[in-house]
Amino acid sequence: MQGTEGLRPIVIPGEAVGGPGLKPGPGTYSESGQVFAAQLGIRTERDGLVTVIPLNGRYLPERGDAVIGEVVDLGPSHWLVDINSPYPAPLHATESPWRVEFGDTARYLKAGDVIMCHVLSVDEIKRVQLTMSEREARRLTGGMVMEISPTKVPRVIGKQGSMVSLIKELTHCQIYVGQNGRIWLDGTDRDTAIAARAIRLIEERAQAFGLTEAVRELIERARQETRGPGPS
Amino acid sequence: MEDIEHIQKEMKLIDGKGRRLDGRKPDELRPVRIEAGVLRRADGSAYMEWGGNKVLAAVYGPREAHPRHLQDPARALVQCRYNMAPFSVTDRKRPGPDRRSVEISKVISEAFSSVVFKEQFPRTSVDIFIEVLQADAGTRCAGLTAASVALADAGVPMRDLVASCASGKIDGVVCLDLNKDEDNFGDADCPMAVIPRTGEIVLLQMDGHLTYDEFQKAMSLSLGAAQRLYELQRDALRRRYAVTLQDILKESPPAPMVAGPAESEPELPAEDDFGSEGI
Numbered sequence A: 001m002q003g004t005e006g007l008r009p010i011v012i013p014g015e016a017v018g019g020p021g022l023k024p025g026p027g028t029y030s031e032s033g034q035v036f037a038a039q040l041g042i043r044t045e046r047d048g049l050v051t052v053i054p055l056n057g058r059y060l061p062e063r064g065d066a067v068i069g070e071v072v073d074l075g076p077s078h079w080l081v082d083i084n085s086p087y088p089a090p091l092h093a094t095e096s097p098w099r100v101e102f103g104d105t106a107r108y109l110k111a112g113d114v115i116m117c118h119v120l121s122v123d124e125i126k127r128v129q130l131t132m133s134e135r136e137a138r139r140l141t142g143g144m145v146m147e148i149s150p151t152k153v154p155r156v157i158g159k160q161g162s163m164v165s166l167i168k169e170l171t172h173c174q175i176y177v178g179q180n181g182r183i184w185l186d187g188t189d190r191d192t193a194i195a196a197r198a199i200r201l202i203e204e205r206a207q208a209f210g211l212t213e214a215v216r217e218l219i220e221r222a223r224q225e226t227r228g229p230g231p232s
Numbered sequence B: 001m002e003d004i005e006h007i008q009k010e011m012k013l014i015d016g017k018g019r020r021l022d023g024r025k026p027d028e029l030r031p032v033r034i035e036a037g038v039l040r041r042a043d044g045s046a047y048m049e050w051g052g053n054k055v056l057a058a059v060y061g062p063r064e065a066h067p068r069h070l071q072d073p074a075r076a077l078v079q080c081r082y083n084m085a086p087f088s089v090t091d092r093k094r095p096g097p098d099r100r101s102v103e104i105s106k107v108i109s110e111a112f113s114s115v116v117f118k119e120q121f122p123r124t125s126v127d128i129f130i131e132v133l134q135a136d137a138g139t140r141c142a143g144l145t146a147a148s149v150a151l152a153d154a155g156v157p158m159r160d161l162v163a164s165c166a167s168g169k170i171d172g173v174v175c176l177d178l179n180k181d182e183d184n185f186g187d188a189d190c191p192m193a194v195i196p197r198t199g200e201i202v203l204l205q206m207d208g209h210l211t212y213d214e215f216q217k218a219m220s221l222s223l224g225a226a227q228r229l230y231e232l233q234r235d236a237l238r239r240r241y242a243v244t245l246q247d248i249l250k251e252s253p254p255a256p257m258v259a260g261p262a263e264s265e266p267e268l269p270a271e272d273d274f275g276s277e278g279i
Helices: A150-157 A159-171 A189-204 A211-227 B004-010 B099-113 B139-153 B180-185 B212-246
Strands: A016-018 A028-031 A034-037 A041-046 A049-054 A066-074 A078-082 A089-092 A114-122 A128-131 A138-140 A144-147 A174-177 A182-186 B032-036 B044-050 B053-064 B077-084 B124-134 B163-170 B173-176 B188-195 B200-204
Touching (some): A016 A049, A028 A049, A066 A174, A066 A182, A150 A159, A150 A174, A159 A189, A159 A211, A182 A189, A189 A211, B032 B139, B032 B212, B044 B139, B053 B139, B077 B099, B099 B124, B099 B139, B099 B200, B139 B212, B163 B180, B163 B212, B173 B212, B188 B212
Antiparallel strands (some): A016 A034, A028 A034, A066 A078, A174 A182, B032 B044, B053 B124, B163 B173, B163 B188
């Protein structure tokens, strides 16, 4: 079953992933000198640190994460934003790019609006605060938002953003990838559809090798298909 | 209705050759099949067939715990709902929670509480739903075993999977994994759930009486079975993630595919999934 070409071996919770001398990283735990997997995922080892990259799971906010959120509620001086995590995330008016009068939050963001923002802080009981003070933070208008598993986000972004850049370049779409698994795409309908397909491909094939090439091929083929018999 | 007193005297649960009603040996499991990731909307899910039992498990979370006053600022809640479908038994079961299912929900959620890393998700809850579609004794063990696959499928951090199997006493013989008739007409039933890696016991109940020696025997049978179930659980999870690679270019596959049963059947040659008793 395992060890198919192009497939990284999967570890299952409770499986030993390293002996003594190795440090347990995210997705693992240690017990009596041994390191075990805590999550279903792919084992990686670097500099004596064993980690398990989960295949599935919820998004847990961390300080500095860029996320795409949907405004779900407003108070007199803050907005409550759904960032696809188990914790409610308020965005305080002082953290927004506007000068908001007390009680006037609805003028700037309404329930249902989608924003690109950052996680300002997460404390030990996981109280989250958001900020829009970064330059790229803004209200997103137009385009579409798709959701993928948050564990697949690093693959969609790629090394130093190589994968998103590739998709952006080949499809001429504007793309924001939130760490919370929400992705905002904007471009022509056809381009957006192709980009969305490419992202789904990455999500499904996240554990495979040679992903970049597969994505490039998919996009190029899709673009040719739609262009060939078209009117232009 | 038949006269149950009368049947009990007639019923030979173990024949002269030491075989049980469905032809099993005392230490033999019923055929088990586990499938992971069968539901689209849940974060994690599993389906299990265990002899005549058919059980579906779904896991959500960690997610915001509701109602708010239940939230624990230090750790996650592990909540479980065990429910039997009205059509899961011969006489229609009245829908809704009853004394029995509330108890089972409680013991199962406590069993999982001890393996999930709750401290990583303060103020949240991990919700486990176990639906028994068809019951044939041992549903709490089947539910627990399936739910543990569903938890792993949902990516919830945990120390290990939990495997569970009952043992009991029928006609004075300690046997593994009782079926409906053996449970009804036997002398004792003792469900048990363990963390297979360490052998820790996370659920232990007993209905009926066993002597100390019989209990020791039952326990060793259940522990052995748990190891076998553990392998099936792990296999189900591996298969689940092997599938995603084979149908790569499909955009969004339609309704859950019926993945071929493959070699998911365990070591037992089963003449019929429902056993000889027929539901």
